[in-house]
Amino acid sequence: MTAQANPSAREARRLQTRQRILGAAIAEFKRSGMAGADINAIAAAAGVAHGTFYFHFPSKEHVLLELERREESRIASEFARFLQQRHDLATTLDALVDLVTGLERRFGPLLFKEILALHFSPTRPHKDEWTDHPVIVLLVAEIERARGDGEVHPEVDAFYSATFFLLGVYGVLTTTENTGTRDTMLHKLVSTAVRGLEVR
Incomplete structure (x- = not known):
């Protein structure tokens, strides 16, 4: 014993x-x-x-990797809970924007940018596949679900749409400091993404 x-x-x-x-x-x-x-x-x-x-x-980069994994898992859990409620494509994208901006508020802009820089760095200690990232997996699955339900155009590529949307969110947050301007840009990013995905 x-x-x-x-x-x-x-x-x-x-x-x-x-x-x-x-x-x-x-x-x-x-x-x-x-x-x-x-x-x-x-x-x-x-x-x-x-x-x-x-x-x-082993290095400071490994600290950021651990932090990124933990936070991505936490955000994915919150996003998955949101997806269990009634939602449409616009509210889904809004919810994801809220989760990502919430992470930036908690960490501050400097640490948030450090995590993103490492995420996209060619010298990242561990190379991941997109399927190793639960947030993008959930968003891809949600776009595929909406496509299957006829809400999204049948020719939409769910992976590329999810990736471009998240890159847009990251781009706004890392390059625009004015809160009002950022909010406007993020709102337009969501509405543009929805228009591009929906069946006309």
């Missing part, structure tokens, strides 16, 4: 340490960006030795 309890206690401590490091790294990235982040400051804030950071995360 004791032999089984010890490994699980060690694993619980390991996960707690990893979580402290992740939290300290997020705070440091918000302040300084990934490039300017100080590993010593992260380790000190997490209450661990310098080498412990590298035991859990």
Whole structure:
């Protein structure tokens, strides 16, 4: 019994340490960006030795990858809950915009841009397929459902439509600082996407 309890206690401590490091790294990235982040400051804030950071995360990029995976999973769960309610294409795209802009508000523009930069970086530590990203998988499936129901033109490519829409959202958020202008652009992005998808 004791032999089984010890490994699980060690694993619980390991996960707690990893979580402290992740939290300290997020705070440091918000302040300084990934490039300017100080590993010593992260380790000190997490209450661990310098080498412990590298035991859990081989690089600062790996911290962002972990954060991206967690947040994408959280957003996908919220989006999936939304899709269980009554909705149409416009409210679906609006809901996704709200979820992405909510992430930017929580992280701040600097960390949000760092995550997107790493996501699209050719030097990203792990290469993913689009099917590894649950948010885009859900949006593709929703466009395919709408196409099957006759709401979307039969020749619409769900993957490309979902990808272009999300790229548009990211583009607005990373290049436009004025809140009013951004809101207008995001509203127009949704309405343009819907017009392009719907059967006329």
